[in-house]
Amino acid sequence: FRLRRLRHRHLKAKPEEQAAFRAELEKLLEAWPEDWELIFVDEATVRRHPTLTAQWCLVDEVPEVPTGDDHTKVHVYGAVAPLTGRTHYHISPELGTGEFGQFLRHLLAYHPGKRLLVIHDRGAQHKGAPVEAIVRDAKGRLVLQAQPAYSPELNPQERIWKWLRRVVTHSHWFETLNEQIEAIRNFFRYLSGVKDQVRQLCGFKTPDSFVASL
Numbered sequence: 139f140r141l142r143r144l145r146h147r148h149l150k151a152k153p154e155e156q157a158a159f160r161a162e163l164e165k166l167l168e169a170w171p172e173d174w175e176l177i178f179v180d181e182a183t184v185r186r187h188p189t190l191t192a193q194w195c196l197v198d199e200v201p202e203v204p205t206g207d208d209h210t211k212v213h214v215y216g217a218v219a220p221l222t223g224r225t226h227y228h229i230s231p232e233l234g235t236g237e238f239g240q241f242l243r244h245l246l247a248y249h250p251g252k253r254l255l256v257i258h259d260r261g262a263q264h265k266g267a268p269v270e271a272i273v274r275d276a277k278g279r280l281v282l283q284a285q286p287a288y289s290p291e292l293n294p295q296e297r298i299w300k301w302l303r304r305v306v307t308h309s310h311w312f313e314t315l316n317e318q319i320e321a322i323r324n325f326f327r328y329l330s331g332v333k334d335q336v337r338q339l340c341g342f343k344t345p346d347s348f349v350a351s352l
Contacts, residue, residue, distance in 0.1 A: 148288075149288050151286050151287060151288040151289040152287075155286040155287070156286050156289055156292065158286075159285060159286050160292075170221070171253075173251070174252065174253045174254070174255060175219055175221075175222070175252045175254050176219060176220065176221055176255050176257075177218070177219050177226075177254055177255065177256045178217065178218055178256075178257045178258075178293050178294050178295045179215070179217045179241070179256055179258045179264075179295060180217075180290075180296060181216070181261070182213070182214045182216065182299045182302070183212075183213050184211060184214055184306075184307060184318065185210075185211040186205075186206070186208045186209065186312070186315065186318065187205050188203045188205060188307055188308070188309055188311050189307045189308050190203065190308070191308045201309075203309050203310070203311055204311040205311060208315075210315050212229055212315070212322075213229070213230050214228070214229050214302075214322060215227065215228040215229075215230065215237065215241040216298055216299065217245060217295065218295050218336065218340060220294050220336075220337060220340035220341070222333065223332075223335075223336035224330075224333060224336075225298065225326060225329045225330065225336060226244065226248065227322070227323075227326045228241045229323070233263055235264075235265070235267075235268045235269055237263070238263045238264060238269060239268040239269055239271075242272050243272060246272075246276055252279070253278065253279045253280075253281070254279060255281050256280065256281065256282050257283050258284060258285065258293075259284070259289075260285075260287055264282070264284070294339070294341070297339050298336075298339070302322070302325050306318075306321050306322060306325050
């Protein structure tokens with residue numbers, strides 16, 4: 139016998155569920171109605187400590203990034219519409235059903251006259267009485283659909299988070315939380331002006347290419 143440190147074993151998605159999800163989405167996109175908007179939502183937690191990445195340096199040099207003892211964090215609710223390249227966000231110190239409900243109301247207000255198909259993961263904040271009430275109040279304008287479990291690769295918003303971390307949090311220290319929040323806002327302001335680039339990031343050239351990219 140020997141003493142060994144345990145390691146994580148990541149749970150994996152069921153391939154048949156992922157295939158069914160892709161097939162259903164592909165069928166929907168074949169005759170996508172103009173009065174509908176397809177939106178993927180997800181949340182990211184941004185902490186005060188910078189995220190670290192590898193970078194080129196001299197052989198004997200170890201680059202350092204300043205950090206402090208501030209463990210404050212914020213949660214960013216994000217949404218991307220891969221067919222149009224539009225993005226949305228909401229920053230909050232809380233991660234919960236109430237905040238997600240507020241974000242859904244924002245999406246409904248932004249798309250007056252549109253019906254929304256919102257695809258999300260199976261996080262606890264995406265279900266519950268407050269969310270169900272908003273769906274009822276929307277009177278058919280809001281449809282929530284869960285993606286297969288353990289399938290972040292099926293949600294294009296994950297690609298937006300990767301982009302955000304690369305340009306905002308990687309190897310960068312903000313002296314105050316407000317500066318960090320403003321950097322997040324500036325990132326989404328930038329995205330609003332590069333919708334074609336967002337669509338390409340989501341893999342959307344044609345409906346078939348989008349589904350194939352998931």
